[in-house]
Amino acid sequence: MKLGDIEIDGRTAALAPMAGVADRAFRELCVRYGASYVVSEMVSSKGLTMHDRKSKQLLFLSKEERPAAAQIFGSDPTIMAESAKGCLAYEPDAIDINMGCPAPKIAGNGGGSALMRNPVLAEEIMKAVKNAVDIPVTVKIRLGWDSESINCIDMAQRAERAGMSAVTVHGRTRQQMYAPPVDRKMIAEVKKNIGIPLIANGDIVDGITAAQMIEETNCDYLMVGRGALGRPWVFSQINAYLKNGVILPEPPVSERMRVMVEHIKLICHYKGERVGIREARKHAAWYIKGIHGAAQYRQQVGMLESIEQLEELAFRIVKENI
């Protein structure tokens, strides 16, 4: 897939933007496993134009996680354009506009998925951001607000008109949040009606679901969110299947625990142990999901206070699961 001048291998997948989850540590880890494109956690356009500290931390994109997009959300075209310019200080390879977030905090203020209900404003925002920067701009949408108002084709065509370099479609409505199976047929309809690259997103969890998404939608590229939680190796599974038809099994418990410790040490390295270990608890819970005795381990994960305790727990989990 081509994103402006950037060539991205279409037989691999991107890591989806995930607020509170897909931070620098996780993105770098996923890139090591073969994710060929990553997107920052969403950043408030208002916060960014007011130079708040949190936005700066969220926007930092390291050399180890390239190519990478900075994602912004908001509902005011001028502020969105200003914030896109502000992102340039962090040298992103692209800017992504969030038009899919269902969270009341975001959509309640007219941003994220609320823009699916206001296509004219959405197009204005896309044009304003596009005109403000000279790097590729993309947009991430859902199918529509609810089943009565599916408008992803219109939104994607507006994106094309506004000069977006690609459109990511999460194949659910806002009302569906994250639950029912993704609607690949509708993503396919969008693809048929636009000339810019389409990135398909939703329920891709391994090589087979990745191949199904490509076959059923004819998409140009894939984006993986929850399928990577506690499983950053999902990207190597997808790559192996799409390139060589090889199904890589889930790693053994010992390898899962090794990666968990490596991941959490990286979080602590970037954020400090006190903050990092607390943020890391949810990741640890994902890594132990499905392991024999997970319910009991999860309780201990909830109380983790140090890397040392994490290493002890990982050691015990491996010992008890040989």
Ligand SMILES: Cc1cc2nc3c(=O)[nH]c(=O)nc-3n(C[C@H](O)[C@H](O)[C@H](O)COP(=O)(O)O)c2cc1C
């Ligand atoms: C914890 C979490 C945080 C998310 N944060 C964002 C975000 O910041 N920006 C965004 O566009 N989408 C966000 N999403 C949506 C994902 O990018 C993705 O569209 C969605 O999870 C569907 O893909 P999946 O089935 O592969 O998970 C988030 C999803 C989750 C689960």
